[in-house]
Amino acid sequence: MPILSVTYKRSVTQNNNNMMSLEQFRQWLKRIDTNGDGRISKQELEEALRKLGIRFARWRAKRAIAHSDKNHNGLVDGDLEIIELLEYVKKRWGIVIP
Numbered sequence: 001m002p003i004l005s006v007t008y009k010r011s012v013t014q015n016n017n018n019m020m021s022l023e024q025f026r027q028w029l030k031r032i033d034t035n036g037d038g039r040i041s042k043q044e045l046e047e048a049l050r051k052l053g054i055r056f057a058r059w060r061a062k063r064a065i066a067h068s069d070k071n072h073n074g075l076v077d078g079d080l081e082i083i084e085l086l087e088y089v090k091k092r093w094g095i096v097i098p
C-alpha cells in the first residue's frame with residue numbers, strides 16, 4: 001500500500017495559498033465532470049488525478065469516492081458529498097487544485 005502522507009508539491013501554488021476554497025473546488029469538479037451530469041464518478045476522478053500526475057490514481061479515486069459517497073450511489077453529488085471530498089483531498093493528499 002502506498003504511503004498516504006506524501007504531498008504533491010507540483011500542484012501547490014507558489015504563493016503559499018494552501019486554502020483551496022469550496023468555490024475553486026467546485027470549478028475544478030465542473031472541469032473534470034467529463035459527461036457533464038454534475039456528478040463525479042470514480043472514473044472521472046481517476047482520470048483527473050492522472051492528468052495532475054498523481055500516482056495510484058485508480059486506488060486514490062476509489063478511496064476518495066468511498067469516503068465521500070454518503071448515499072452510496074457510487075458518485076459524488078450534492079453539497080454534502082462535495083464538501084466531504086474537498087476535506088478528504090486536503091487532508092489526505094495535501095494537494096491544491098490549480
Ligand SMILES: [Ca+2]
Pocket residue numbers: 068069070071072073074075076077081
Ligand atoms: Ca453519492
